[in-house]
Amino acid sequence: MDLGGLNESQRAAVCCIDGPLLVLAGAGSGKTRVITHRIAYMLERGIRPESIVALSFTNKAADEMRERLARMVGRRAGELVLGTFHSLGVRMMRARPEDFGVPKKFSILDQGDVYGLIRSILRDEGIHFAGADRRFDPGAIVQRISLWKNAFITPAQAQDPDKIESDYDEVAAEVYGPYEERLASLGAVDFDDLVCRIARALKSSDAAREYWQARFSHVLVDEYQDTNKAQFEVLRELVGARQNLCVVGDDDQAIYGWRGAKVANILGFDMYFPSAVTIKLEENYRSCAPILDCANAVIVNNQGRHDKVLLPQRDGGEPVTEVLAEDGPQETNWVTSRIRQLIKEEGVPGHAIAVLYRSTRQARSVEERLQEHGLAYRVLGGQAMYDKKQVKDALAYLKVLIYPTDEIAVRRAMNVPSRGIGGKSLERLLAHASAQRLSLMEAIHRCDDVPGIGGRPADGLRRFSELVRFGQSRMYASGSAALALRELLDRVALRDHVMRELGSSEAAAHRWADVERLLASVERFEQRAREAGQRRARWNEFFGSMTLERDKKDAGEDAGARGQVTLATLHSAKGLEWPVVFIIGCEEGIMPHKRVDAPRISDAIAGDVEEERRLFYVGITRARDRLFLTRAAARFERGRQVKCLPSRFLEELPEAVTRYNISTEESLTVEKIESMADAFLAKLALAKEAAASEDKRRRGAARR
DNA sequence: CTTGCTCTAGTTAGG
DNA sequence: CTAGAGCAAG
Numbered sequence: 173m174d175l176g177g178l179n180e181s182q183r184a185a186v187c188c189i190d191g192p193l194l195v196l197a198g199a200g201s202g203k204t205r206v207i208t209h210r211i212a213y214m215l216e217r218g219i220r221p222e223s224i225v226a227l228s229f230t231n232k233a234a235d236e237m238r239e240r241l242a243r244m245v246g247r248r249a250g251e252l253v254l255g256t257f258h259s260l261g262v263r264m265m266r267a268r269p270e271d272f273g274v275p276k277k278f279s280i281l282d283q284g285d286v287y288g289l290i291r292s293i294l295r296d297e298g299i300h301f302a303g304a305d306r307r308f309d310p311g312a313i314v315q316r317i318s319l320w321k322n323a324f325i326t327p328a329q330a331q332d333p334d335k336i337e338s339d340y341d342e343v344a345a346e347v348y349g350p351y352e353e354r355l356a357s358l359g360a361v362d363f364d365d366l367v368c369r370i371a372r373a374l375k376s377s378d379a380a381r382e383y384w385q386a387r388f389s390h391v392l393v394d395e396y397q398d399t400n401k402a403q404f405e406v407l408r409e410l411v412g413a414r415q416n417l418c419v420v421g422d423d424d425q426a427i428y429g430w431r432g433a434k435v436a437n438i439l440g441f442d443m444y445f446p447s448a449v450t451i452k453l454e455e456n457y458r459s460c461a462p463i464l465d466c467a468n469a470v471i472v473n474n475q476g477r478h479d480k481v482l483l484p485q486r487d488g489g490e491p492v493t494e495v496l497a498e499d500g501p502q503e504t505n506w507v508t509s510r511i512r513q514l515i516k517e518e519g520v521p522g523h524a525i526a527v528l529y530r531s532t533r534q535a536r537s538v539e540e541r542l543q544e545h546g547l548a549y550r551v552l553g554g555q556a557m558y559d560k561k562q563v564k565d566a567l568a569y570l571k572v573l574i575y576p577t578d579e580i581a582v583r584r585a586m587n588v589p590s591r592g593i594g595g596k597s598l599e600r601l602l603a604h605a606s607a608q609r610l611s612l613m614e615a616i617h618r619c620d621d622v623p624g625i626g627g628r629p630a631d632g633l634r635r636f637s638e639l640v641r642f643g644q645s646r647m648y649a650s651g652s653a654a655l656a657l658r659e660l661l662d663r664v665a666l667r668d669h670v671m672r673e674l675g676s677s678e679a680a681a682h683r684w685a686d687v688e689r690l691l692a693s694v695e696r697f698e699q700r701a702r703e704a705g706q707r708r709a710r711w712n713e714f715f716g717s718m719t720l721e722r723d724k725k726d727a728g729e730d731a732g733a734r735g736q737v738t739l740a741t742l743h744s745a746k747g748l749e750w751p752v753v754f755i756i757g758c759e760e761g762i763m764p765h766k767r768v769d770a771p772r773i774s775d776a777i778a779g780d781v782e783e784e785r786r787l788f789y790v791g792i793t794r795a796r797d798r799l800f801l802t803r804a805a806a807r808f809e810r811g812r813q814v815k816c817l818p819s820r821f822l823e824e825l826p827e828a829v830t831r832y833n834i835s836t837e838e839s840l841t842v843e844k845i846e847s848m849a850d851a852f853l854a855k856l857a858l859a860k861e862a863a864a865s866e867d868k869r870r871r872g873a874a875r876r
Numbered sequence: 877c878t879t880g881c882t883c884t885a886g887t888t889a890g891g
Numbered sequence: 892c893t894a895g896a897g898c899a900a901g
Binding site: 743 | 878
C-alpha cells in the first residue's frame with residue numbers, strides 16, 4: 173500500500189494497529205485520510221473485514237467513510253462493521269436480542285414518539301405536580317432522562333433528593349420510572365437504549381461479552397471527543413483485554429458537552445488505557461496562516477486541553493476581517509451584499525461560501541436577504557425528513573397496513589386527520605384490548621363491543637377500521653404496499669389535510685413533497701426486494717432505516733451542483749469547510765450564549781464558556797481562504813433596541829485582524845496603520861526637509 | 877372533541 | 892416579535 177502521500181505522524185497513526193491508540197487530529201489535519209488508510213492497511217495485514225468495527229457519530233460521516241473505502245479496497249468495504257454507535261447497537265440487538273433483554277421484534281422510538289410518551293405520562297401523573305402551577309417543557313424532561321440513561325443513573329437514583337437541584341429535575345425524576353415501564357410494555361427501545369443497553373449487557377453477562385469480544389477484534393472511533401459515558405463503556409467492554417482500540421478526535425472541537433459528551437474520555441484516554449500511544453496531527457492543510465493564527469490565539473485561552481497547535485501548510489492568505497455594523501439589519505445587509513459581490517464580481521461559486529451562526533433563528537434574516545438578492549442557498553441541519561409530521565403520519569399508515577399490531581402507529585394514524593377520537597375513547601379501547609388480550613387495532617375493528625364507546629368516537633373508529641381493511645385488501649390484491657398506501661392516503665385525503673393545516677399553499681406543497689418522497693422510497697424498497705427475489709419485503713429493515721437514518725440528499729442535489737450558499741449553525745458546520753466563511757453575531761450573549769455564561773439558572777443545564785470558545789474555534793477553522801467575523805452594536809430583541817457588546821472571543825484575536833466599521837467605512841489594519849505611519853513620517857520628513865531648506869534659503873537670504 | 881384565542885418563553889443536535 | 896402550548900367556549 174502506498175503511504176507516500178502521508179506525513180510522518182499520519183503514517184505512524186495508520187500503521188500502529190494493535191493496542192490502544194489516541195490520535196489527536198487537529199482541524200484540517202487530514203483525519204479522514206488517516207482513518208481510511210488505516211482500515212485499508214489493516215485489511216492488507218490480513219485482519220478480517222467483518223471483525224473491524226469503525227464508528228462515527230452521523231450516518232453522513234459513516235457513508236462517506238464507506239464510499240472512500242470502497243474506492244480503496246473495493247467490495248471488502250461492504251463487509252466492514254461500519255456505522256454509528258446506534259447502528260451497531262441495532263445490529264447487535266437484532267443478532268442476539270436475548271443478550272440485551274429485548275424482544276425479538278423490538279421497535280425503536282424516534283424523538284417524536286418519545287415526546288408523545290412523556291407528554292402522556294405528564295398528563296397521567298399530572299396530579300403529583302398540581303402544587304406547582306408551572307408548565308413543563310417535555311423537551312427539557314426528555315433531555316434529562318437521556319442524560320441519566322447515558323450516565324447509568326437509574327430512576328431510583330435520579331430521585332435522590334441530594335441530586336435534585338430544580339423542579340425540572342424533580343419532575344423528570346418522577347417521569348423517568350413510568351417512562352421506562354412504558355417502553356418495556358410497548359416492546360420498544362429509544363435511541364439511548366441502543367447504546368446503554370449494550371454497555372450494560374456486556375458488563376453484566378460473561379456470555380454476551382465473550383461472544384462479542386470474539387466477534388470483533390479491532391475497534392476504531394471517529395470524533396471521539398463526542399463520546400459519552402455509555403459509549404465509552406461499550407468501547408471498553410468490546411475491546412476487552414486486547415485493547416485494540418483506536419480513537420481519533422480533537423478535544424478542542426468538543427462541542428457536545430450539553431448532550432452528555434465527556435471530554436474526559438479524550439483528555440484522560442491514557443489513564444483508562446495506560447499503554448496507550450498518543451499521536452498528534454498538527455499540520456493543517458486546509459486554512460491560510462492568518463486564519464490559523466486566529467484559531468490558535470483563541471483556543472489557548474482554554475484551560476483543560478491537550479497541548480497542541482495548528483501549523484499552517486499553505487502559503488499566503490489575506491487577513492481575517494472583523495466587521496462592525498450598527499444593527500442587525502445592517503449586518504445581514506452587509507453580509508449578503510458582500511456575498512453577492514463575491515459571486516457576481518469575483519466569480520466565487522456560491523457553494524464556496526458559508527454563513528455560520530450560533531442559533532438557528534439567526535438564519536432567518538440572512539435567508540430573507542439572500543432571497544431578495546436572488547441568490548441560491550441551502551440551510552444545513554433543521555428537521556430531519558422522518559421527523560416531519562406529515563411524513564410520520566404517512567409512515568404510520570404504512571405501518572398499520574404492514575404491522576397492524578404496532579400500537580404506536582395505530583394510535584397515530586387513527587386520529588390523523590382527526591376523527592373525533594379523544595383520550596377517553598382511547599383509554600377505553602386500551603382497557604378493553606388488554607382485558608380481551610387483543611391488540612389495539614383488533615379492538616378498533618370490534619369497537620362496537622367496547623363498553624362506553626358510541627356517538628362520534630364510534631363513528632370515527634368505524635371509519636378508521638374500514639379504511640385499514642380497505643388498505644390491507646388493496647395491499648394483498650396488488651402485492652404492493654406502496655400502491656395500497658397511495659390509495660389509502662388518497663382516500664383519507666391526507667393531502668387536503670396538510671393543505672388545511674398550513675395556511676399558505678406554498679408551504680403545504682413543500683411539505684407534501686416530503687410525503688411524495690416517502691412514497692417514492694417505499695416503491696424503491698419494494699422494487700429492490702422484488703429484484704432480490706424475496707417473497708416478502710423485509711419491512712423491519714425499512715422501518716429501522718427510516719428511524720435511524722436522516723434523509724439522504726438525492727445525489728446531484730447537493731450544494732455543489734446548484735451553487736448554493738450554505739447557511740449553518742456552528743454545530744452543524746463541524747467537519748465541513750468552505751473557501752469563504754462568515755461568522756455572524758459575534759457578540760456577548762450570542763457567543764458565548766447568555767444561557768451558558770449566566771449564573772446557573774435553576775432550570776437550565778449548566779453550560780460552560782470554554783465549550784462556547786471551542787464552538788467559535790470550530791467556526792474559524794471551517795474557513796480555507798477568507799474569514800469574516802461580524803457583529804452589530806445594537807439589536808432589536810423582543811421588540812426592544814438592545815446594546816450589544818463584542819464577544820470576548822474577538823478580543824482574543826491577534827492584532828493582524830482587519831477591523832472594519834460599515835457605517836464610517838473605516839478600515840484599519842496593522843499594515844494600514846504602518847503604512848499610514850510611514851506616510852506620516854514621510855510627510856514629516858518632507859516637511860522637515862522643506863523647513864530646513866526654507867531655513868537655509870532664509871539664512872542665505874539674510875546673509876546676502 | 878374541536879376550534880380559536882391568549883399567553884409565555886425564548887441554545888446548540890444526532891441517532 | 893413569533894411559535895407553540897394551554898385553556899375556554901362551541
